[in-house]
Amino acid sequence: MEGRPLAERQLVERARRGDRAAYEELVLAYGTVAFRTAYLLTGRAEDAEEAAQDGFVKAWRSLARFRLDEPFRPWLLRIVANEAKNRRRSAARRTRLALEQAMEFSGDAAPSPEDLTVATERRERLLAAVEQLPEAQRDVVVCRYLLELSERETAAVLEMPEGTVKSRLSRALEQLETVLEGV
Amino acid sequence: MNDVEAALSDLAGRIAYPPAPELAAAVAARIAPRRRRRGWAVFALALVAVVLAAALAIPGARSALLRWFHLGGVTIERVDQLPVVSKSAPLALGRRVTLAQAERRVSFRLRVPSGLEPQRVYVDTFPPGGRVSFLYGSRARPRMLVTEFQATGTSTYAQKIVPQKGTVEPVSVAGAPGLWIAGPAHAFYYVDRRGGVDEETLRLAAQTLVWQRSGVTYRLEADVSKDEALRIARSVR
Numbered sequence: 001m002e003g004r005p006l007a008e009r010q011l012v013e014r015a016r017r018g019d020r021a022a023y024e025e026l027v028l029a030y031g032t033v034a035f036r037t038a039y040l041l042t043g044r045a046e047d048a049e050e051a052a053q054d055g056f057v058k059a060w061r062s063l064a065r066f067r068l069d070e071p072f073r074p075w076l077l078r079i080v081a082n083e084a085k086n087r088r089r090s091a092a093r094r095t096r097l098a099l100e101q102a103m104e105f106s107g108d109a110a111p112s113p114e115d116l117t118v119a120t121e122r123r124e125r126l127l128a129a130v131e132q133l134p135e136a137q138r139d140v141v142v143c144r145y146l147l148e149l150s151e152r153e154t155a156a157v158l159e160m161p162e163g164t165v166k167s168r169l170s171r172a173l174e175q176l177e178t179v180l181e182g183v
Numbered sequence: 184m185n186d187v188e189a190a191l192s193d194l195a196g197r198i199a200y201p202p203a204p205e206l207a208a209a210v211a212a213r214i215a216p217r218r219r220r221r222g223w224a225v226f227a228l229a230l231v232a233v234v235l236a237a238a239l240a241i242p243g244a245r246s247a248l249l250r251w252f253h254l255g256g257v258t259i260e261r262v263d264q265l266p267v268v269s270k271s272a273p274l275a276l277g278r279r280v281t282l283a284q285a286e287r288r289v290s291f292r293l294r295v296p297s298g299l300e301p302q303r304v305y306v307d308t309f310p311p312g313g314r315v316s317f318l319y320g321s322r323a324r325p326r327m328l329v330t331e332f333q334a335t336g337t338s339t340y341a342q343k344i345v346p347q348k349g350t351v352e353p354v355s356v357a358g359a360p361g362l363w364i365a366g367p368a369h370a371f372y373y374v375d376r377r378g379g380v381d382e383e384t385l386r387l388a389a390q391t392l393v394w395q396r397s398g399v400t401y402r403l404e405a406d407v408s409k410d411e412a413l414r415i416a417r418s419v420r
Contacts, residue, residue: 020214024207031206036198045201056210098199123197126190145191146198177187 012072016063023063027056030073033147034080037157040142041084043094051087055080074149074156081157097127122180129179137172140165205279205305276316277307289313291333291399297418301329319405327405329419333398354392354409356416361394363409392416 008029014022034055038048059066059079066075099120130141143154144165151169155162285304286293290312295301301317308314312333320326352363392403392412403416 020211023214024211027207027210032203035203035206036200039200040198048201049204049206052204053206053209053213056206057213060210060214099194099197100199122190123194127194127198130191130194141191145188146195148192148195173185173187176191177185180187180190 038084047087051083055083074153077157137168140168141172276305280306285315294419330402356394359394359396364391
């Protein structure tokens with residue numbers, strides 16, 4: 001789940017002893033996911049960059065309180081997520097999430113252009129619906145599905161019981177289902 | 184997993200995120216012990232001042248200050264002894280952007296070594312007009328750094344301290360004036376946007392080629408021979 005748990009653990013141990021180079025390795029390893037977490041929560045690249053950077057600096061200062069038997073990623077992302085939530089702006093100032101350009105297919109198995117358009121429109125509608133969810137549900141959906149965290153990690157990052165994650169997810173999924181069915 | 188969950192999971196890999204910023208350098212700079220960093224800049228300035236004073240006060244005294252070169256915004260000083268600099272100094276290159284974004288943010292035309300698509304592009308707002316850095320290889324294992332910024336012949340944008348053992352040789356890069364700086368690592372300083380002296384990493388400063396064309400100063404840092412550096416520099420267009 002953590003990719004390189006052994007290496008990560010060693011890096012965290014070294015960082016806790018004040019090894020800045022080890023911590024820089026952790027920043028390199030988790031910089032992208034930290035930035036993306038902050039971006040999904042704040043909706044603005046500038047806020048996300050600040051939140052991720054401040055989060056890493058605060059995490060460095062809090063390393064003494066980190067328990068080595070815990071996974072590092074959710075602990076770090078919780079700090080980053082808090083920084084991000086403190087920087088949330090009004091909905092109007094959020095950059096709307098967009099999809100990457102679709103990849104090109106070739107060969108016999110390639111879907112027709114019409115099929116691709118339908119699939120893209122469906123995805124865009126779903127993404128727009130995610131953005132319109134109430135914030136509490138949106139955060140949970142974003143962490144669980146867009147960041148692909150487990151329910152347990154989502155609970156840790158958003159600082160809520162796992163039961164709350166489950167109930168918010170199920171309400172959000174019901175809501176999103178109506179959007180998809182309304183095709 | 185139901186349909187909605189499957190559809191949401193399908194979205195995960197398709198979100199268009201802005202390019203991830205270069206967090207490692209910024210974080211490293213912020214968690215570095217402040218006192219040492221400040222002390223360094225003061226020490227560097229003091230050293231330059233002492234060298235200048237010695238050269239000016241004693242007629243003909245050129246023992247410490249061997250020679251000055253001026254090239255665009257880069258001033259190179261050869262001094263007797265190279266200060267020891269921490270190897271963990273972060274690369275302060277600015278924001279990581281795409282090549283197209285960098286082109287929009289600077290007031291001069293960017294030139295890229297032909298056939299060498301930069302792997303990482305950074306842009307900084309200082310000096311005026313902007314500064315762009317092309318990093319080849321990874322940040323942890325950099326292989327080459329090409330920096331471009333606008334500089335006039337009179338402004339002193341940067342200072343280099345080259346050890347006496349190092350060599351500084353005037354060269355021509357396809358007709359443009361340049362300098363080849365080889366030898367042990369040398370320090371590289373620049374004036375930051377608040378007017379303070381800052382240091383740049385020594386990691387890549389083993390061999391440096393600096394040249395100027397049409398009001399733009401180019402710097403290429405890599406562990407390569409002079410001929411190789413000149414060959415790459417000639418391809419920058």
